[in-house]
Amino acid sequence: MMRTAETMQRVKDIILIAALTLLIAAVLVLACGASPAEAMQLFIQGIFRNRQSVAEIFVKACPLILTGVGCAVAFQAGFFNIGAEGQFYLGALVGTAVSLSLPLQGPVNILLALVCGFLAGGLLALIAALLKSTFNISEIIVTIMLNYIVINFLGYAVRTFLKDPEGNVPQSAKIDPASQLLPIITSTRFHAGILIAIIAALIMWFLMSRTTIGYELKAVGFNQRAAQVGGISVAKNIIRCAFLSGGLAGIAGVIEVIAIQKKLLEGISASCGYTAVLIALIAGNHPLGALIAALIYATVQVGTGSMQRQLGVPNAIVNILIGAVVLLILGRKLLHLETYGFLKRKKEAK
Amino acid sequence: MEEILRMEHITKRFGEFYANRDINLSVLKGEVHTLLGENGAGKSTLMNILFGLYQPSGGQIFLHGKPVAIDSPATAVKLGIGMVHQHFMLVEAMTVFENIILGDRNTKGIFIDRNARRKEILELSERYNLDVELDKPITEIAVGAQQRVEILKALYRGAELLVLDEPTAALTDIEVEGLFRIMKKLVGEGKSIIFISHKMREVMQISDRITILRAGETVRTVERGETTGEELAGLMIGRELAPSHYAKVTKPGAAVVSLHDVDYQKKSKHNGLNGVTLEVGRGEILGIAGVDGNGQSQLAQLVTGVIAPEGGSVDMKGSRVATFSPNGFILENVSHIPEDRNKMGLIGNMSVMENILLKETGDPRFSDAGGWHLKRKAMRTYAEQMQQKYDIRCTSVAQESRNLSGGNQQKVILARELENHPDLLVAVHPTRGLDIGATRFVHDTMISARDAGCGVLLISADFDEILEMSDRIIVIFEGKIMGEYPGSNPPIDQISLAMAGK
The missing domain is CATH 3.40.50.300 (P-loop containing nucleotide triphosphate hydrolases)
Structure with missing residues (x-):
């Protein structure tokens, strides 16, 4: 009985949040002097224009899926990894270095770049996990600080040891075409890395819901003390989830280099490591939820891209809307108007 | 005035x-x-x-x-x-x-x-x-x-x-x-x-x-x-002494756990233990009486491996305990009904099933592939059996344990802690906040564990509970043992005085 009431409430919340988000979008579009109806039409056209545009959704979603699922796993275990951005960059950097320095090109090169990127991201997150589990230092602060270090280290790397010797701009040499993740659907940018991201999300879902590892991670995340008294090692699980979470972000970085940019350069993440935090929040830390949330986010991005080109409605609207959605989700209880005292009294008076 | x-x-x-x-x-x-x-x-x-x-x-x-x-x-x-x-x-x-x-x-x-x-x-x-x-x-x-x-x-x-x-x-x-x-x-x-x-x-x-x-x-x-x-x-x-429902055991079996001169933060009167020596035998309930905050929490955490003593030694089933960790004590077949069921006993956001199996997920009955992959069907079947056996009132075993009443939450913990026939049960305020029916159920379950040969260390601030359940009573005050008394016809005057530190 109670369960159905809760589900009903949740459905009501979702509809209300969607409606309010659309309303905010309409207001923003109107404020640019455009017609919301026309904008909506262009938005949908932009998404379903052709196979390139649909493929583009997956291209944009790929790094968000990996980092978002990574954050979701960490948050579920009570480890607030805000460092996906830094882990992404370190993954990209190490992946590039491995790819460029290996003599042999081809699938082995790709595999090694991905594995090393995973390890790099995972080890970076491990620093925060060790500091948390031994000295109880806030992982939030540590991961944020590590972001700055790594982002700037990448800037340093592309100007020095990783700089393309034949160019003048701060970026690395090009990845050998044989070691790139090439499109697997012709005339689109849909690359094999997208499959890796989706498979990673499925594996994480399986891990969290069907294995003892996920079970222990969740137990530690929900109630550390009870998990400890129940014989589960808190430190071990914090380290585990941090490593997984950082590793996923690291893979995202490698894929961005070897599938999309084909070289390492600054600003390569497009802040997806921070968007990932929001994706995980919207998904309620569920790995498959993060997969879906990342796809929706990318869809909206592609749609508004078309609005920007044809109507001059700035693309920045996406981030305004995402911000609004997160606030609406976190503050959803404020939307339950029936709980407000003054409204209740009025009703009773009638 | x-x-x-x-x-x-x-x-x-x-x-x-x-x-x-x-x-x-x-x-x-x-x-x-x-x-x-x-x-x-x-x-x-x-x-x-x-x-x-x-x-x-x-x-x-x-x-x-x-x-x-x-x-x-x-x-x-x-x-x-x-x-x-x-x-x-x-x-x-x-x-x-x-x-x-x-x-x-x-x-x-x-x-x-x-x-x-x-x-x-x-x-x-x-x-x-x-x-x-x-x-x-x-x-x-x-x-x-x-x-x-x-x-x-x-x-x-x-x-x-x-x-x-x-x-x-x-x-x-x-x-x-x-x-x-x-x-x-x-x-x-x-x-x-x-x-x-x-x-x-x-x-x-x-x-x-x-x-x-x-x-x-x-x-x-x-x-x-x-x-x-x-x-x-x-x-x-409250002085009136109702006769106990349960027969008292006078001759306990061999010691399950014994503490020798154990110290923990000795200087602290409220969170420490000072030279504590005691022993719990098989098939007896040792009641620790005392006003809350005289070292009871520390005693419980010590005999469940959550904290390690700073002085003295602990023997478990005859052999000296070298390292103190909750998992080590669980492997020694020690069960624990913790003093705060919401903070230490249950993971509120997890289901009744998951809480019942908190300590068992690695068991071959509930996971395969080297204790890695959970057998969800077996887990559910087992949890449903426990729900029947311990009369846990919930909509289903998938219900989150935080939505249960205090009594039913305690039954979830009992199902987890008692089903594997522990050698030692450490029960801290096991009936705090429960109604009479649930209290009786918890007490009956503890008595049957005792009769099955489990040594029980009962720590409670509820004096009636101590009198009702204990085969032996030890009074603790400011981390020290004030005296030991028999569980049948206990000298209530002396015990109340000892609890007040005299």
Whole structure:
């Protein structure tokens, strides 16, 4: 009985949040002097224009899926990894270095770049996990600080040891075409890395819901003390989830280099490591939820891209809307108007 | 003498549970009035009502003879009531002076007239001998000094009636003497004090009158001169002894666990153990009696591996324990019903099923592929069997355990801890907050575990429970063992005295 009431409430919340988000979008579009109806039409056209545009959704979603699922796993275990951005960059950097320095090109090169990127991201997150589990230092602060270090280290790397010797701009040499993740659907940018991201999300879902590892991670995340008294090692699980979470972000970085940019350069993440935090929040830390949330986010991005080109409605609207959605989700209880005292009294008076 | 406070027929209900029922309390000007009672007797609820943190379900409060409605702590302060909480409410990084004037609205615009405030505080501090260093940050002063800051803070806000909630709990003996001098000075100057404590010696030393609460009701108010510590202990605990439902065991089996001269934070009177030697045998229930906060939590954590002793040794089934970890003790087949089921016993956001299997997921019955992959079907079937066997009332075993009633939550823990026939069961306040039916169920289950050969260490602040269940009784006070008594026909007078530290 109670369960159905809760589900009903949740459905009501979702509809209300969607409606309010659309309303905010309409207001923003109107404020640019455009017609919301026309904008909506262009938005949908932009998404379903052709196979390139649909493929583009997956291209944009790929790094968000990996980092978002990574954050979701960490948050579920009570480890607030805000460092996906830094882990992404370190993954990209190490992946590039491995790819460029290996003599042999081809699938082995790709595999090694991905594995090393995973390890790099995972080890970076491990620093925060060790500091948390031994000295109880806030992982939030540590991961944020590590972001700055790594982002700037990448800037340093592309100007020095990783700089393309034949160019003048701060970026690395090009990845050998044989070691790139090439499109697997012709005339689109849909690359094999997208499959890796989706498979990673499925594996994480399986891990969290069907294995003892996920079970222990969740137990530690929900109630550390009870998990400890129940014989589960808190430190071990914090380290585990941090490593997984950082590793996923690291893979995202490698894929961005070897599938999309084909070289390492600054600003390569497009802040997806921070968007990932929001994706995980919207998904309620569920790995498959993060997969879906990342796809929706990318869809909206592609749609508004078309609005920007044809109507001059700035693309920045996406981030305004995402911000609004997160606030609406976190503050959803404020939307339950029936709980407000003054409204209740009025009703009773009638 | 003039009556400053009168609380009449105060009742506070939480659902079906009465935390306070028809309580009457009268405090005179210039007296130290003690509220005496065990944990859960309703002292804190009553004081939270007085301070506006709770609204009473019934009854009336009078201050200086006039009825008042105290709807918030701000109102309480305005009416001249000051509260010093057991856990101090101080901003640690700020200085003493800043803490005292914190929240004082009597300022000129956005500026603080520091000199005038300072003068005022110094006057107060001299008048009541409340010696504090105004410019030191809170972190740098001792606990006793922090308490003086709290008292000064209350006086600075114009308190006429001070509530001191277990003020001696964190103090050393010398600091307690200092506090008592200050209290005498305060009442000498016409202030009134409500003193909350369950330490008989202190109560007899400082009180003018004493009101005893038991199970949410007023037992009696007595003058200090007309009573003795023994009588108070009896009134507080409730003397009538109902015959136990259970047959007592007089000859326990071999020792499951034995502690030899165990120390843990020996200097702390409330969170330590000092030279504790005891033994739990197979098939017996050893009851640890004592007022809460005399080392019971530490004892429980020690025999379940959560903390390690700083001195002495622990033998488990005849062999010395080298490393202390919860998992190590679980592997030794030690079960634990922790004192706080929500914080330590259950993972509220996880299902009944997941909680029942918290310690078992690696077992081949519930996971394969080397203890890696969960067998969800087997888990569910087992959890449903347990739901039947332990009569856990939930919509399904997938329900989150936080949505269960306290009694059903405790049954989930019992199912987890007792189903594997433990060698040692450590049960801490196992029936706290449960209704009679659930309490009986928990007790019956523990007795059958005992009869199956499990050694049981029962730690409870509920004296009736100790008498009902224990085959042997040990009294603990300030981390030390005060004495050991038989479980059949226990000498109640001696035990109550021992619990009061005599």
